[in-house]
Amino acid sequence: MASTIAEKILSNHCGKDVRAGDISVCDVDFCFGQDGTSSIVIDSFRKLGLGKVFDKNKFCMVIDHSAPSPNIGVSEIHKKMRTFAKEFDLGLYDSGCGVCHQIVPQYGHVTCGDLVLGADSHTCTYGAINVFSTGVGSTDIAITLASGKNWFKVPETIKVIVKGKLPVGVYSKDIILHIAKDIGSNGATYKSVEFYGEAISDLSVDARLTISNMAVEIGAKIGIMEADNKVLKWVAGKSKRAPKPVQADIGARYVAVKEYDISKLSPQIAKPHAVDNVSDVGELAQQRIDQAFLGTCTNGRLEDLEIAAKILKRNKVNPEVKFIIAPASREIFLEASKKGLIDIFIEAGCVVVGPGCGPCVGTHNGILADGEVAISTANRNFKGRMGNPNSFIYLASPATVAASAIKGSIADPREYKKRLS
């Protein structure tokens, strides 16, 4: 019988043929926690009382959400993670290494066809490299750390086909915001979303990661894509394990098929306080901003920094705006530095902070004051997300954020068409 990608990957990991709706206990290829979730992973692991991990090579912890620590409470959690890592000889990426969703694929912990769990909701990011990866809670990670397994309900699948050629100044972030507007924040709840179409194939792997990253924002369990040559080239040399690309069969069962043509798509903006509250950039032209942020697991990769640098080169950030930039990993930071991007940012008046989540989760690196407005490349604009419930967050692509930082209000990056084409 024909299978979806989700059905195939879960079948491969439980040793029997499973279908949407089945419960399966599967072998998990890799799992991890970050500094907002690992404390409970550690507590739950100790409660299990087994005293040993299943396979130390199938787990790591990343200190990224509040790194370096802004206060004593967080410092104690970081210390607890370091102590635990030493005790069981586990991988730990400490402050300054980068965001977990950049670290995990970049260091080759995952490859095509894998089944991966992370104690972070944006674990769905690696769907772009053909991985069944999904976010779970800390106790689920503790169970997998101890046993190498976890249970899964095989999800139903929605097929999304993205057609057309992206206009200049419009990016993968705009595609996923456009899809979020249409499907809604719970439109894909419990489901797998498979992405297809020429618009997806045309994207770089970096740009595809942005789309899969936000699958959870429409409620999805995974947002997965096929492994084409770009993906196979991307994973080659990163993981020691051979990729096992998985495709859906012809005739696989989809609960819905959605088609989008992005040929005429405008830059998209998610308005406060919901990710599916999306408008075309033109509708928000008068909206003043106090802060701009470029970074995160959504848009903190080299390509994102390059796009922003094109716009910022020989330009100045508006004096009324603080523009904060956090590269997604140390390697990206270094590469950006070698390419002269960091010089461009600093000369433009940006604040470049260490690799990590930056101000995305509102613990440090740029907390907003009452009434302040931010435009960010992150994936969430919930009330209070950036540390102050009386502030306002707009989400957009790196190009829109950079253009807005210069103007001091929400700006259309197509004004820089020549630089971007």
Place this chain on the structure above:
Amino acid sequence: MKKAKRSKARKAVNKKKKLKVAEEVKAPVLTQHFARRLKVQDNINTDYVISGRYKFRIQDPKELCKHIFEDIDPEFAARVRKGDILVAGENFGCGSSREQAPQSLKTAGFYAVIAKSFARIFYRNAFNIGLMLIECNTGFIDDGDTVELDIERGKLKDVSKGLVFDVKPIPYVMKKLLEDGGVIEHFKKYGGFSFHEQT
């Protein structure tokens, strides 16, 4: 006046609860609770349940639970009493995977959360730590209503309004985790998962 009436009614509920062993999730026959309805109903994300401002630096659930829903209803946490039921709309618990969200609700004293629908990660996390979630039409339940739960028969009665609703049956796996007191206890009891062959 209204407050005094509620307080009296609460005492009556508490008295009844003692007899019904409301703390035990195992095979509840019939339990009575106060409904605590949030002002915002749909798409309550886990940042709203417990803000990142607190969850990144506070490890003690008793401290954390004082801040539940602070960004959307700052007075809410102080009104919660042990045994209350939280009432919400669609897609409750969307967003971040933080387990501190269901843990804070459980520690705050909630017996269960009733919503029209739940987001995936929160749903799993709640049963993993032994917090019951019930899917049901919540549109008619007001804050302060007394509700009666009959999980076995799949019924929820709004005693204050005299309305009875069907609740969606709790899936087998979730029921099992709940009966065992959460996934850790379940795992310890069976040395793994007990539901290998269940569909």
